[in-house]
Amino acid sequence: MTIEAIQQEIIEEFAGLGEWMERYNYLIDLGKDLPAIDPAFRKDEYLIRGCQSRVWLNADLEGDRIVFTADSDAIITKGLAALIIRVFTNHTPAEILAANLDFIDKIGLKEHLSPTRSNGLVAMIRQIRYYAMAYKAKMKN
Amino acid sequence: MTIEAIQQEIIEEFAGLGEWMERYNYLIDLGKDLPAIDPAFRKDEYLIRGCQSRVWLNADLEGDRIVFTADSDAIITKGLAALIIRVFTNHTPAEILAANLDFIDKIGLKEHLSPTRSNGLVAMIRQIRYYAMAYKAKMKN
Amino acid sequence: MEIFPVERIREDFPILKQHVYGKPLVYFDNGATTQKPVRVIETINRIHREQNASIHRSVNWMSDHMTQLYEDARKTIRAFIGAGKISEIIFTAGATASINAVAFSFGETFLEPGDEVLISTMEHHSNIVPWQLACERRGARLKVIPITDAGTIEMDAYRNLLGDKTRIVAVTHVSNTLGTINPVKEMIRLAHERDIPVLVDGAQAIQHTAVNMVDLDCDFYVFSGHKVYGPTGIGILYGKEQWLERLPPYQGGGDMIDRVTFEKTTFNELPFKFEAGTSNYIGAIGMAEAVAYISEIGMQAIHEYETGLRDYAAGLLSAFPGLSQYGTAPDKTAIFSFVLNNVHPFDTGMILDKFGIAVRTGTHCTMPLMNRFRIEGTVRASLCFYNTHQEIDRLMEGLQTVTDMLA
Amino acid sequence: MEIFPVERIREDFPILKQHVYGKPLVYFDNGATTQKPVRVIETINRIHREQNASIHRSVNWMSDHMTQLYEDARKTIRAFIGAGKISEIIFTAGATASINAVAFSFGETFLEPGDEVLISTMEHHSNIVPWQLACERRGARLKVIPITDAGTIEMDAYRNLLGDKTRIVAVTHVSNTLGTINPVKEMIRLAHERDIPVLVDGAQAIQHTAVNMVDLDCDFYVFSGHKVYGPTGIGILYGKEQWLERLPPYQGGGDMIDRVTFEKTTFNELPFKFEAGTSNYIGAIGMAEAVAYISEIGMQAIHEYETGLRDYAAGLLSAFPGLSQYGTAPDKTAIFSFVLNNVHPFDTGMILDKFGIAVRTGTHCTMPLMNRFRIEGTVRASLCFYNTHQEIDRLMEGLQTVTDMLA
Numbered sequence A, B: 001m002t003i004e005a006i007q008q009e010i011i012e013e014f015a016g017l018g019e020w021m022e023r024y025n026y027l028i029d030l031g032k033d034l035p036a037i038d039p040a041f042r043k044d045e046y047l048i049r050g051c052q053s054r055v056w057l058n059a060d061l062e063g064d065r066i067v068f069t070a071d072s073d074a075i076i077t078k079g080l081a082a083l084i085i086r087v088f089t090n091h092t093p094a095e096i097l098a099a100n101l102d103f104i105d106k107i108g109l110k111e112h113l114s115p116t117r118s119n120g121l122v123a124m125i126r127q128i129r130y131y132a133m134a135y136k137a138k139m140k141n
Numbered sequence C, D: 001m002e003i004f005p006v007e008r009i010r011e012d013f014p015i016l017k018q019h020v021y022g023k024p025l026v027y028f029d030n031g032a033t034t035q036k037p038v039r040v041i042e043t044i045n046r047i048h049r050e051q052n053a054s055i056h057r058s059v060n061w062m063s064d065h066m067t068q069l070y071e072d073a074r075k076t077i078r079a080f081i082g083a084g085k086i087s088e089i090i091f092t093a094g095a096t097a098s099i100n101a102v103a104f105s106f107g108e109t110f111l112e113p114g115d116e117v118l119i120s121t122m123e124h125h126s127n128i129v130p131w132q133l134a135c136e137r138r139g140a141r142l143k144v145i146p147i148t149d150a151g152t153i154e155m156d157a158y159r160n161l162l163g164d165k166t167r168i169v170a171v172t173h174v175s176n177t178l179g180t181i182n183p184v185k186e187m188i189r190l191a192h193e194r195d196i197p198v199l200v201d202g203a204q205a206i207q208h209t210a211v212n213m214v215d216l217d218c219d220f221y222v223f224s225g226h227k228v229y230g231p232t233g234i235g236i237l238y239g240k241e242q243w244l245e246r247l248p249p250y251q252g253g254g255d256m257i258d259r260v261t262f263e264k265t266t267f268n269e270l271p272f273k274f275e276a277g278t279s280n281y282i283g284a285i286g287m288a289e290a291v292a293y294i295s296e297i298g299m300q301a302i303h304e305y306e307t308g309l310r311d312y313a314a315g316l317l318s319a320f321p322g323l324s325q326y327g328t329a330p331d332k333t334a335i336f337s338f339v340l341n342n343v344h345p346f347d348t349g350m351i352l353d354k355f356g357i358a359v360r361t362g363t364h365c366t367m368p369l370m371n372r373f374r375i376e377g378t379v380r381a382s383l384c385f386y387n388t389h390q391e392i393d394r395l396m397e398g399l400q401t402v403t404d405m406l407a
């Protein structure tokens, strides 16, 4: 599925949900379902800094695609991280860099991606793009 | 004449004057009439600090009375200084310390004695009282 | 005791009528900043519309008048904190700026290699980092008074730490995270027995309790306008005259000088020596108005009402299953730091937010205190005299939902 | 050229309707502080009534929202001064605080005994004293660029003073006493040829002319909110990222740290590293509103109108018998410093005050400049875009009265 299609899928999932409590409950379930990150990556080097809820992110290249894993100590943040991972994982660096991330706004969780929320998600998305840039450069060589 | 009576006299003089321009002209005349202070006293030790228009003040004891001389480089300030001198000079330290200085308010020049005017007159009056205290102490010995 | 007219008082704070996500705002983030009564708002408004002019060194009527208001503000603050002299009241940009001024100027003059600065485990970063920087510059050492599990100063340890090398004690009056009211008067007495001066960080005390500088006998006391119902960008440094006179100025600029030549500058007298540049005179006047407002309500009445709120909230929070409180000193303000079992404070905060309840989560600028309790952060609800018992009930409902959703 | 709608603009400034001693206010003290347009007043009012909450590190909606406004304010300032990066815009308490921050942090890192700091004869005390203090602390020396009788930098002398020991140049963009617009771009170019950084004091420039940091290529630029039609207690320090990163933080406290332990503190990234404590976020947002307001009018339009005012006033003042002007550079703002023959500036100011004309008298925090001209002080009329030709006529009438009464 394309990044666009996955976002569309998520938007449809959320369309069936009621107000904030149902959405949060869904995020919490997503957070719980996301497997804990490999302890090898639950380390400071993989930590996204500058936020209250800590987010760890790892990226591996498998073939020409990047596979992301993530974790967080806060469960709602983790649920959001799970969504972001689901959108980006298993795509090529070029696809990731070209993607237009708008589903979070459309599912009514915009405030969680405001740069002023110290939940680390903005930094996580930035980090995902950095990984994509780095792997793209690597693949060229 | 008592300090009280001199103040009363000044108030009556000003009662005959019109609005600010006449009052200022009168002050300017008083300033011009006040003889320049003895150059020996136009020095930093006699300068009242912390103001834009500089005021110099000297006090001598003659018998049991204090004689003040003053000067300023700004003429309106000098006129006001002349009035203050006229009120206080030639009185005993005890009289000076007991005096209630209210004529400036009554002649409509209150703003010149606000502590926020940097014309040095508030500091001058404080200094006059310091001299009176000092001489009073001296006379006791 | 008269009933505290909280509903009438709430009318004085326009912002309390706001709704967040359609729910009436419950503002429990007073430890971070307080809301402004209409008197303060209107004072600032009026100055901007009718009176603004630069203060000091002026001949014009407007400037005279502003200067008068500014210096009157200083008198209001002096009276409010019971300081001895007008010249001991310095307007700064805030509590942090005040502490930095003392840490720098005191450090330059009195700290030598090997000397010690004594602070407590519960200090706000603003009362840690300036001292770290000063110690680093001067080769001095920072010593830390330990605290108990309840979040109170270990007084025996404090006595032992006060030593021949201690040059100054810097301690918070009230902990911004725990609410603990420290026995500062006794701590000052003990320090003074050894001629050690004490700086008290009053940022979380001044708005909740009457203070008196002469009675407290502290050497420095600092606080922020925005935490005492006044505007941002203004604060107070109180210092005993004999100390302020011995300290070199902190910043250079307009107003703090007597004479400047390129060879040598002599400094103005107190308090101006420590007020470099155009001061935030509108902020100062706004803060004085805030202080006048709470003085009229009465610090005693505020204290009693807030104590009632505190006891009510403490009772409910203690009874809440799976909730751990940090800061359980008997003598404390209505600040509550807590964590729900297995729930990250940030999750709690996000859900409370949806109920229109504004709390703060995280370390509250007290990371060393978090380390002491081996936690990553807490949820903090900090109350003041415009809060109500009903609002506490709403917090409890919110916490119940958090538990239902997450625990 | 369109006609500048000064009457409509005056409507935006409520205070301009004030009367003093029954006379309509003529506010010619804009060099000291400027008045606030209604947009700024209402922005502050609205925040106080509806939006106030502490910024950064928060989970609640109100705080999110305030943080957004604050960071948007930073973006507005960045765009206004044409800085390259958001992280280069630091909110401070004012121009004086900004200069102190640089003088301290730069001094600690880059000044060694024997090094030189180069300033000019026309600096404001706020751009002299912080450097004196830094030089004293570090054993460095202050060197002074001379000026001509017209009040312009002696460029040859400047070239010669730039030497191997010069570590930094600190120079005002526009003189607050003379109005001279210094050739800072050229001065920066010359300093950069020798790898010497330059701090420009923009306190009197930013409100009168468009500036662009990238074009100017200065290393630091400072100004105050209250002089650019914004509130008091707020200012800007612009610094090139590569410099700000190399400088140690100035003040310690909340928000400027990354992690604090008692052993070691690591600092937050730019711009927060230099914003210790709760910043004056309401002031910052108010200042951004002011800057947005004048940007809408257009800095070019303002500059042209003010140039017209300047030429009109300069002509009348030059023709006035017995009046000596200080600061007659061709390239200057509408700031006029003058003395009437045999009349003390203070007397002039007192009489103008009675006409409702607010000027400033004295040394204008530039005592060394007064020494250069061997005078005790001047009368200063400083105009801006809400002033009118008629107001200048009233000043001239006032001066005629002063002459009649005193000369």
Ligand SMILES: Cc1ncc(COP(=O)(O)O)c(C=O)c1O
Pocket: C253, C254, C276, C277, C278, C279, D031, D032, D094, D095, D096, D097, D124, D126, D127, D172, D174, D175, D176, D201, D203, D204, D224, D365
């Ligand atoms: C040229 C110049 N620099 C610096 C300052 C200091 O500004 P502030 O007093 O707002 O800190 C001023 C204002 O007085 C000034 O005119």
Ligand SMILES: Cc1ncc(COP(=O)(O)O)c(C=O)c1O
Pocket: C031, C032, C094, C095, C096, C097, C124, C126, C127, C172, C174, C175, C176, C201, C203, C204, C224, C365, D254, D276, D277, D278, D279
């Ligand atoms: C105990 C304590 N000290 C100091 C400060 C710093 O105050 P400000 O950020 O207003 O400078 C705070 C506020 O955050 C505080 O709670």
